[in-house]
Amino acid sequence: MKLLNVVRVLTVLIIAVALYAVGLIGSYILGASDWLKNYTASSATADTTAVVPYDTNFHALWTQPADWRLAKLAPEQRLKIDYGRELIAHTAEYLGPKGKVKANSNGMNCQNCHLNAGTQPWGNNYFAVQANYPKFRERSGTVENQIKRVNDCFERSLNGKALDSTSREMQAILAYIKWIGGDVPKKYTPRGSGIYKLKLMKRAADPDKGRVVYEQKCQSCHQANGEGVMAEGGRTYTYPPLWGERSYNNGAGLFRLSNLAGYVKYNMPFGATYERPQLSDEESWDVAAFVNSMPRPSKDLSKDWPNIAGKPFDHPFGPYADPFSEQQHKYGPFKPIKEWKEKHKKKS
Structure with a gap:
């Protein structure tokens, strides 16, 4: 008799717990349904014009080689690249009206137009030069090499005179430009190049x-x-x-x-x-x-x-x-x- 009473009590408890659980699940489903209805309604009336699209022109831009990689080069080549960087950054110190090497330009520096010595993304950098020269240019109507392009800058942007193609200065500038763009695939223009x-x-x-x-x-x-x-x-x-x-x-x-x-x-x-x-x-x-x-x-x-x-x-x-x-x-x-x-x- 006592055993029968225990079974009855347990049965009642199980049924009560089950009914409670069903109630919780039903409330959750009804709540989720209401939330879904409200979310759908608000989404339908949302101002989608406020969404700003992702602009790839300003993300994951190409960058210059890390300086530590210079240590892998032969000392002579490393010195040439370093001198080229110095000439781009401080052109007038060497080739300005009072230049240490010669008076050859107006006193501006190459990096006044080619920021951070030609390495600033969208700062008129040199990233694409090595990969794309020689190339045909409409301005001259000829296929130009890098020597011609560098001297164009001296004669136009620096309002000066062309450098001797065999000079130490020209060779250093070319070495530096090659270093900056050496990883760029041929005929490729990386994102962030130039202007x-x-x-x-x-x-x-x-x-x-x-x-x-x-x-x-x-x-x-x-x-x-x-x-x-x-x-x-x-x-x-x-x-x-x-x-x-x-x-x-x-x-x-x-x-x-x-x-x-x-x-x-x-x-x-x-x-x-x-x-x-x-x-x-x-x-x-x-x-x-x-x-x-x-x-x-x-x-x-x-x-x-x-x-x-x-x-x-x-x-x-x-x-x-x-x-x-x-x-x-x-x-x-x-x-x-x-x-x-x-x-x-x-x-x-």
Whole structure:
């Protein structure tokens, strides 16, 4: 009799526990269902425009070889590369108006345009040079080697004279460029090479608006008259001149507005990088227009662009194969020019 009572009690307890468990599961299912309904409803009304797409142009960029790898090279080669780096970083110390080697340039340094001695991502770096030269360039209408390319910089950006191809300085610069780009596969251009190409504006770039940006963001370093700040000793510049007789001439790559705007956007003013830009796209275009509207040295460009149809959309000097004016080629809007060139390129 006692055993029967125990069995009855246990049976009741088991049934009670089972019913309680069923109730918990049912509540969980109902709660999950309500949550799913609410989540679905909120997702349907969510502002999907707030989602920022992943931009691969600014992630996993190519970088220079680690310095420790230099230790694996022969001492003579290592010294040559080190001298090449020094020449890029402090060009005027050796080849400026008061240079230790010779007076050969305007007092600017190569790294004023090729940041961090040509290693800054989107800072007009040298990453792709070794892999892509020799190559045909429309500007000269010839296949150019690296010697020609380096001397173009000396004659245009540094407004100076070409280096002897056999000189110690030229050979050191070539060794350094080879070191920087030695890991890049042939004919490949790594992400982050050169200068970032900004999206074109619908309007023309405005030098007057750019003047305001310059006064607010750039003048403290480059000065009101664009002359820059000379370093102690008078050999080189702490902040380079952006116009005037000591700046780059009208044949330099940065005299093309798209190049200067992209360079400014992700490198200027001081402290800006591709990770932390300080100017909007429009501010970058406008300040570039202001800087390139100011007086600077001239170079004989009569032998440039033998095929005028090969001139880029923002080459500021005619004649052109298209119907657009010099003014529009210099300041834009550039989209109509690019569309015209593309259309007629396909037809030809």
